[in-house]
Amino acid sequence: MIVVEKSSIQDIPYLHLVKEEGIGHPLPLCFFIHGFTSAKEHNLHYAYYLAEKGFRVVLPDCLEHGERATGKTEEELGGVFWKIVLNTIHELSILKSHFEEEGLVVDHGIGVAGTSMGGIVTLGALTQYEWISSAVSLMGNPSYVKFAKAQLEYLKSSGYELPFSEGEVSAILDELSYYDLSLQPEKLNGRPLMFWHGKKDKVVPFHLTEEFYKSILPAYEGNENNILFIADERADHKVSREGVKKLVEWFEKHLSA
Template identity: 85%
Template sequence: MIVVEKSNIEDIPYLHLVKEEEKSQALPICFFIHGFTSAKEHNLHYAYYLAEKGFRVVLPDCLEHGERATGKSEEELGSVFWKIVLNSIHELSILKGHFEKKGLLMENGVGVAGTSMGGIVTLGALTQYDWISSAVSLMGNPSYVKFAKAQLAHLKSAGYQLPFSEEEVKAILNELSHYDLSLQPEKLKGRPLMFWHGKRDKVVPFHLTEEFYKSILPAYEGNEENILFVADDKADHKVSRDGVIKLVEWFEKHLSA
């Protein structure tokens, strides 16, 4: 039987799924990060499939989402999008440390995945943490600076008054560059990485993700089984059932003990 526990660590609400009989064992663990305006409960199907395969799965609520929502509108949330992303990256370390101290984390067995904003968090986390053993980005984007510039350009063209000065924008872009995987692909170090992206995605640009994937292929020469890009011709900004299954298969192959 799979148990679902609701808990908190340092003000981070999360759901924890694991097979009841393996609850106190050290297991490979997967942290799954939800998308923008979503919440941890919306990804329970991923967690269930992963827990069935013997993984410990942790679904946190990001800042300003789920139990941490403060009533901000989608527009207001958009203005702090990158703050939420970077905060989520930092909180991954807190969550990992919590399970490590309890002896529930298997060495070299940490996976990180997420949808949309969660995929963006996943790719940024790879620049910060060597302890991530395998990762899956569903509709994510590694090119933080390019994506942020595109977001700003879109807002300006729509006549939206930016809440940042030019100097503040420069400071934000400079900070994002430290988490931008496209600017430091060497930090991947050949780790297993899977991308899933719909070609019709109008929210997170497909071409930026594909562009990055193609740029890192030479680094995986001789180690091609560790890199995968799944492009869905028909999908927009929604993961297909096939995408869900492929994520589970990826972690089965690259994260199991």
């Protein structure tokens, strides 16, 4: 039986899924991060499949989402998109420490994954935490600075008045560069990383993710089993059932105790 526990730590609400027999035992731990305007409950199917395979799974609510929503419109949320991303990266460390202190994590057994914004969080987290043993980005993007610049250009072309000064924009881009995996690919250090992305995605640019994947392939020479890019010819900004299955298979292969 899969147990679903609703809890929180330091104002971070999360769902915790695990097989009943594994509740108090160290297990490989998977963090799964939801997408923009979504919530932890919307990704329960990922967590269930992973828990079935013997993983401990934690789904947090990001800032301004789910239980932490403050009534902002989607447009208002867009204005704090990168604040949410960076905050979630920092909170992963809080959650990880909590489960380690409880003795519920096996050594070298932590995976991080997410959809869309959650995939973006996942790729940024790889620049900060060596303790991530394996990662999966579903419709994510590692190129924070390029993506942020593209977002700004789109808003300007749409006639939207940016709520930031030139100086503020420059400061934001400088901060994002610290988490931009495309600017520091050496931080991967050969760790297992899987990408899934729909070629027709109009929300998170497919080409930036593919471009990054191709650029890091030489670093995985002789270790090709640790890198995978799945391009879905038909998919737009929605993960297919096949993509869900591939994520579970990836963690089974690269994160099992």
